[in-house]
Amino acid sequence: MIPPSQFSPVRYQPEDLILETLAKPAPGNPLRYTTHILARLLRLLSWPFRVTCRRLKSRRFWKGVLIFLVVTLLLFTPRSTRVLSPAHSAARGYEYGLVRWEVSNFLDKWVHHVKEFIPGVGSSDQEKRVRLQRYLQLNEEISIVERDLDQEASAAEPDRDRLAVLQEGLDRLESERRGLRNDVEELMESAIDGVLRDLDIGELGPLTWPPVDFRLDSTPRVLVTSPRDRIQRLESVLIDPGITLAEREKVEEAVYASSGLSGIVLATGGVATFPTVIPEDRDLLSTLDVAAHEWLHAYLIFRPLGRAYWSSDDLTTLNETVADLFGEEIGRMAYERMTGETLPPAEPFVPETAPDPDADSDAFSFRQFMRETRIKVDELLANGEIEGAEDYMEDRRVELQEHGLFIRKINQAYFAFNGSYGDNPASVSPIGEQVQEFRTYVENAGELVKVIQGINSYEGFLQRLERERSAHQEQSGK
Numbered sequence: 001m002i003p004p005s006q007f008s009p010v011r012y013q014p015e016d017l018i019l020e021t022l023a024k025p026a027p028g029n030p031l032r033y034t035t036h037i038l039a040r041l042l043r044l045l046s047w048p049f050r051v052t053c054r055r056l057k058s059r060r061f062w063k064g065v066l067i068f069l070v071v072t073l074l075l076f077t078p079r080s081t082r083v084l085s086p087a088h089s090a091a092r093g094y095e096y097g098l099v100r101w102e103v104s105n106f107l108d109k110w111v112h113h114v115k116e117f118i119p120g121v122g123s124s125d126q127e128k129r130v131r132l133q134r135y136l137q138l139n140e141e142i143s144i145v146e147r148d149l150d151q152e153a154s155a156a157e158p159d160r161d162r163l164a165v166l167q168e169g170l171d172r173l174e175s176e177r178r179g180l181r182n183d184v185e186e187l188m189e190s191a192i193d194g195v196l197r198d199l200d201i202g203e204l205g206p207l208t209w210p211p212v213d214f215r216l217d218s219t220p221r222v223l224v225t226s227p228r229d230r231i232q233r234l235e236s237v238l239i240d241p242g243i244t245l246a247e248r249e250k251v252e253e254a255v256y257a258s259s260g261l262s263g264i265v266l267a268t269g270g271v272a273t274f275p276t277v278i279p280e281d282r283d284l285l286s287t288l289d290v291a292a293h294e295w296l297h298a299y300l301i302f303r304p305l306g307r308a309y310w311s312s313d314d315l316t317t318l319n320e321t322v323a324d325l326f327g328e329e330i331g332r333m334a335y336e337r338m339t340g341e342t343l344p345p346a347e348p349f350v351p352e353t354a355p356d357p358d359a360d361s362d363a364f365s366f367r368q369f370m371r372e373t374r375i376k377v378d379e380l381l382a383n384g385e386i387e388g389a390e391d392y393m394e395d396r397r398v399e400l401q402e403h404g405l406f407i408r409k410i411n412q413a414y415f416a417f418n419g420s421y422g423d424n425p426a427s428v429s430p431i432g433e434q435v436q437e438f439r440t441y442v443e444n445a446g447e448l449v450k451v452i453q454g455i456n457s458y459e460g461f462l463q464r465l466e467r468e469r470s471a472h473q474e475q476s477g478k
Helices: 014-022 030-045 047-055 059-076 086-091 098-115 125-153 160-198 245-259 284-300 313-339 366-382 386-401 412-418 431-439 445-452 458-475
Strands: 214-217 221-226 235-239 262-267 276-279
Touching (some): 086 235, 125 160, 160 313, 221 245, 221 412, 245 262, 276 284, 284 313, 284 445, 313 431, 313 458, 366 386, 366 412, 431 458
Antiparallel strands (some): 221 262
């Protein structure tokens, strides 16, 4: 064994060892002399590569590598050859082009990441902040033009010239917004990543896994199906965001005609693809909220809780409710990190069954209205009154219009989708309040996720909640 004192303190790179051995000219030996020249030339030519490798020893580089690997798996995983389900059959021709979207957006973001390493080409943080402000301003301008465009188009005699001018202006604004989104995304991703690392969640050495990576874009719609005799989410098929109202109704009618199922095409607030799709037209806080929500879905898919998402309605609701709470909390922290502002504290959790002394008994409550509607519909369906339940839902939809609230359609599929979110008015699940209660027993949303991420059943969640509740009661002396 060689004593430690005999180890050389000098650390060699592999190419340095080779060059040191070969690159010694030997007078009178043409072969060795030629080898020396070639080795020196190789070292000179490899200099840019070696410098680049040293520069790429960073989290951004490995984030790009991970993104590439994940997208490759998504693109080259064989697709199922099974017979199309009623939902997929009805949606044919209107499906969201997920593979095409992944390829085009992945390449665009990859090129942007590469440019960030080139001196003088990448944008500074200050430049990104200026572009963020312009991006948010464009959202407001686009909203105004869209409103004017809709108003002119709905006139009895639309002015075609004005419509053309408005459309041209809208196209110009949207083009400018698309040109800013790479830097805007990078700034937001960095803020969320910083919060996640502060909370010690998703940390994998120098990386965050999965990487915080999203695309600001038009989010797809979703076709949801449910049986008519009960409220149960059967299928969800992503639909192209450009589908017209008439086409949406055509798809919904096709679902019913082919299978007798209840179907509805709804908007989505974001989709956990990779990179995730985030609405492009929201304010900063809302965008960060949705981005953190969708990141958590990507994170949980590697844990038992996320993998059990489709195993039962309760697990779907649990996943979505935790993601809602997590997104809201991490989004607020990322917002404060980016802006330096301090947001007002979130309202403390109060069980919905608890009376509100400040509530106006005569004021209209959408949450209470939809909760009452859902309970009544469940009762009618349980008694086998399917048509009666559907007539009741339509009557309630019309009634909402008297309060200035317009919902295109309320049916079993509507409640099946919106009921998946525990804090949604369309849900009658106790999971919303249970998750909120659980949050009061831990330090932050990150701790909540780490405590329950290994759970793969609703019963397991309830057992853990009871243990946390008992421990809290013991600590508080109750």
